[in-house]
Amino acid sequence: MTCPGLIISAPASGAGKTMVTLGLLAALRARGLRVQPFKNGPDYIDPAFHHAAAGRPSLNLDTWAMSAGQIAGLVGTRADANLTVAEGSMGLFDGVAKAGETGTGASADLAALTGWPVVLVLDVSGQAQTAAAIAHGLATFSPHVRLAGVVLNRVASPRHDTLIRTAMAAAGLRVLGALPRREAIALPERHLGLVQAEEQPQLAALLGTLAAFIAEHVDLDAVMEQAAGGFAARAAPVAVAPPGNRVALARDAAFSFVYPHLIEGWRRAGAEILPFSPLADEAPAASADACWLPGGYPELHAGRLSAACRFRDGLHRFAASKPVHGECGGYMAMGAGLVDAQGTRHAMAGLLGLETSFARRRMHLGYRLATLLAPMPGHSPKTRLRGHEFHYATITHQPDAPLAHTVDATGADVPEAGSRRGLATGTFFHLIAPAT
Known part of the structure; x- marks a missing residue:
């Protein structure tokens, strides 16, 4: 048994996946929900931020390195949550050329395995209707991946918003939210990714700001309605050999x-x-x-x-x-x-x-x-x-x-x-x- 879930993904890195993920986790937690975070792929830094935002430890799920049984076991340990939110890595279909245990490591492979629909974060700065073409291409690229809807990021103006929403509606795609440009909301980075959560003394305040920002500009009820998953999680995780007693x-x-x-x-x-x-x-x-x-x-x-x-x-x-x-x-x-x-x-x-x-x-x-x-x-x-x-x-x-x-x-x-x-x-x- 597992709770319904979603995967937050994007066409490429830098679109705002982490910001949206953290804001959703914090906003839904503020509603009193138990939200379980996961991270697609081999990342150490994002899960620590997830933990801070959700109040629950975040685990990595990796289709290249983990068997379906291992992934099912990890998901099964978190089946007491109301909702699962998994942050993708890189672009939705980006992975290695040769599959490993269960896939190529792409977020799309995890979506196909778990049945969790994808919320697509689009950086729409510098484009308008073309964003709908990109989203439509991603939505139709694989029959095994379902696109729940899109969150527009870095929207310049109400006119910009209207142009994109009209094109999305014509393409049959649902807009779940539109985030205006807000340069003040940023997470500092280092060469391996974000600066670690424990190094940020103002993290609680930043997460509160993100929660309010996402709650104001994203339809949280619509996001939750899109969550799904027919994944058969294991009751007992696959054993892991420890280095010692x-x-x-x-x-x-x-x-x-x-x-x-x-x-x-x-x-x-x-x-x-x-x-x-x-x-x-x-x-x-x-x-x-x-x-x-x-x-x-x-x-x-x-x-x-x-x-x-x-x-x-x-x-x-x-x-x-x-x-x-x-x-x-x-x-x-x-x-x-x-x-x-x-x-x-x-x-x-x-x-x-x-x-x-x-x-x-x-x-x-x-x-x-x-x-x-x-x-x-x-x-x-x-x-x-x-x-x-x-x-x-x-x-x-x-x-x-x-x-x-x-x-x-x-x-x-x-x-x-x-x-x-x-x-x-x-x-x-x-x-x-x-x-x-």
Whole structure:
């Protein structure tokens, strides 16, 4: 059983999906509804904003990396909500060229799987009737995806609104709302997306403003009437193998990128999570039997991490007898050194020989399928793992043995194969789910 849902999507990134999603979540929550947020695809930052707006944790749903059973299990854990609102990624039909577990990762694939209709957010600045042609094309592109209606964003004037609404009506499309230009409502961005929710002291006020803005200009009753879904959610989620029975988890402003569904899955499997803060110079708990360093922004805190002697020494003591794994930023922090954007090298923990640099920035982005060559916490050799990589660091030195054979979504080899030394392991990709 599952509650009815909607997917908020757009023709392209930058149209206003996140703003509309957050405003809807906050406005419907203000009505007293239990609204469950989800995020299509591999994103860490948007779900934290969803959580703040809805008051309920947001989970990632990924058709490339997750089986239909895994997605059904995650949706099933949230079946007590009145409404599901899932934020799409990129453009509605944008995904990789080769399907993975359930699809290409496109928002349209999630819509087809779940039966959740799509609310299309259109940035109509610089166009009028052409917006209807774009919406009509998206509405008719796939028989498996149903368009519930459109929300017009950045409408310049009442005349502009009328022109577009008339064209939409002629195309048989419903306008659910029209948002005037409001440059004051903006979320600050960083190179991996929005600045994290926990870094924004005025977030509550901003969400209140967004809720009022959406409630004023979007027909919330009409939006709710369009929600649907014939998705057979699982009563019990698919099990997730934890790294250990007691997991020391780095958690602060430098290490915050970990998928909520993984932490929940570890807990459901019986694991206890023991958070600690490297930025506060804390070491992993000696009582833990595995340590996990998530991704984040170590490059923004490299000086503090380099000076965190208790953290570094404690990590070395831990790794002498128990496994430590790092993902992306955590992997870099486990290395020998990190060069920041200004060209200054900072000594890192030194569990691995990895040297990385942000002075030579190059974007690394995409899905990854890894076959382990050696064990990592929670997974044995030859296990196939699906994940995602997104960072701007360059490897300048990597002397250790590779952890995995890694390919991208097309099957092409990826040179960043992770590394291992003793009980320390690390990857640039973030684990989403084991491959079926």
